[in-house]
Amino acid sequence: MTPSRPSLGLRFWLIATAAVVGMLVTASLGRWQLSRAAQKEALQAQMDERGRLPPVDAGALLSAADLQALLQxxxxxxxxxxxxxxxxxxxxxxxxxxxxxxxxxxxxxxxxxxxxxxxxxxxxxxxxxxxxxxxxxxxxxxxxxxxxxxxxxxxxxxxxxxxxxxxxxxxxxxxxxxxxxxxxxxxxxxxxxxxxxxxxxxxxxGLLRDWPVAATGVEKHYGYAFQWFGLCGLIALLYVWFQIVRRFIRPRRQPAA
Known part of the structure; x- marks a missing residue:
């Protein structure tokens, strides 16, 4: 006699749906963090470029319409x-x-x-x-x-x-x-x-002027992206193991009683 094939009940499909939704959400959050990192890298490059420009005088500084463009x-x-x-x-x-x-x-x-x-x-x-x-x-x-x-x-x-x-x-x-x-x-x-x-x-x-280098904190976005993609991979791994391997593959390898 061969072992009977496990039936796919409502619980199976609910878990499958939850796993797919979880992977989509975590993957999209990881991609969003990567996009934020790209934006911060562009901003950091812009700030570094500003630091290499010639100094501005008081007149140009006070008359500037956009002070954000003069930071650094x-x-x-x-x-x-x-x-x-x-x-x-x-x-x-x-x-x-x-x-x-x-x-x-x-x-x-x-x-x-x-x-x-x-x-x-x-x-x-x-x-x-x-x-x-x-x-x-x-x-x-x-x-x-x-x-x-x-x-x-x-x-x-x-x-x-x-x-x-x-x-x-x-x-x-x-x-x-x-x-x-x-x-x-x-x-x-x-x-x-x-x-x-x-x-x-x-x-x-009597002063110390060892100011920290201006940074946009791009590293934290890469860290968050790694965490989200890691969570996405963990969800996929757990789903495959418990819902596919243990349900469909391992029972076939067990000898018949």
């Missing part, structure tokens, strides 16, 4: 520091060490006189024994300075408790975050909607 462009500014409005952003790291990002408004001179750009001047360590003590940063008060850097977005926000930011505005130079609109109101300055990451040697000012 080299820039040269001339002006005077408004040291009384210096802000220290807390819990910022550089070279794996926690400390402050030092931000000082720069009032431009020349044809753009009156315009103010917030400059991220560099990083300083924090005194953890006296957390209210501000580090020493050399800032020329009356002399005109020439700042070289690259155009950057407003500093990223870190997590803070509700109400903490508003309570600190104007009360301390040490801030967790800095809101553009609130800082404009607080200082009365016509701040530009972008900042400048100052480059060059900052040791003479």
């Amino acid at each position: 462009r080299a820039v040269v500014l001339e002006g005077r520091w408004l040291a009384q409005h210096t802000v220290y952003l807390d819990n910022r790291q550089m070279q794996g060490r926690p400390g402050f990002f030092v931000l000082t408004p720069l009032q431009l001179t020349g044809p753009q006189g009156g315009a103010v750009v917030l400059v991220q001047r560099g990083w300083v360590p924090r005194n953890f024994q006296d957390r209210a003590q501000l580090p020493q940063v050399h800032t020329p008060l009356d002399a005109a300075v020439r700042v070289q850097g690259r155009v950057a977005a407003w500093p990223s926000r870190l997590y803070e408790f509700a109400g903490a930011g508003s309570a600190a505005e104007g009360a301390s130079r040490i801030r967790q975050n800095l809101d553009l609109a609130a800082f404009r109101t607080e200082t009365g300055l016509a701040l530009a909607s972008f900042t400048v990451l100052q480059t060059g040697d900052g040791a003479g000012e």
Whole structure:
């Protein structure tokens, strides 16, 4: 006698449908992550190309209609520091060490006189024994300075408790975050909607300027794509083993009772 062929019931077709849907969904998500990676690679190439372009001056920067197109462009500014409005952003790291990002408004001179750009001047360590003590940063008060850097977005926000930011505005130079609109109101300055990451040697000012290289995070999209395609392959493997091999192939290899 030969073993009877397993019947294909409703449960078999439900599992088959679920497996096909699962494979289609996970495969489409993997392809979407690959498309996002391609977009990020194009954006990264664009940013790298901007970094190799000649520096822009203050006039071209302030009159630009699309500031996004100028991000990561080299820039040269001339002006005077408004040291009384210096802000220290807390819990910022550089070279794996926690400390402050030092931000000082720069009032431009020349044809753009009156315009103010917030400059991220560099990083300083924090005194953890006296957390209210501000580090020493050399800032020329009356002399005109020439700042070289690259155009950057407003500093990223870190997590803070509700109400903490508003309570600190104007009360301390040490801030967790800095809101553009609130800082404009607080200082009365016509701040530009972008900042400048100052480059060059900052040791003479007591600053470290080892800024991280701007990246779009394309690696994480490849990682997500690998996970989705791996899950798709796992679904296919489990379906073939339990629904085909164990149901149709292995019973035929077993000797008749």
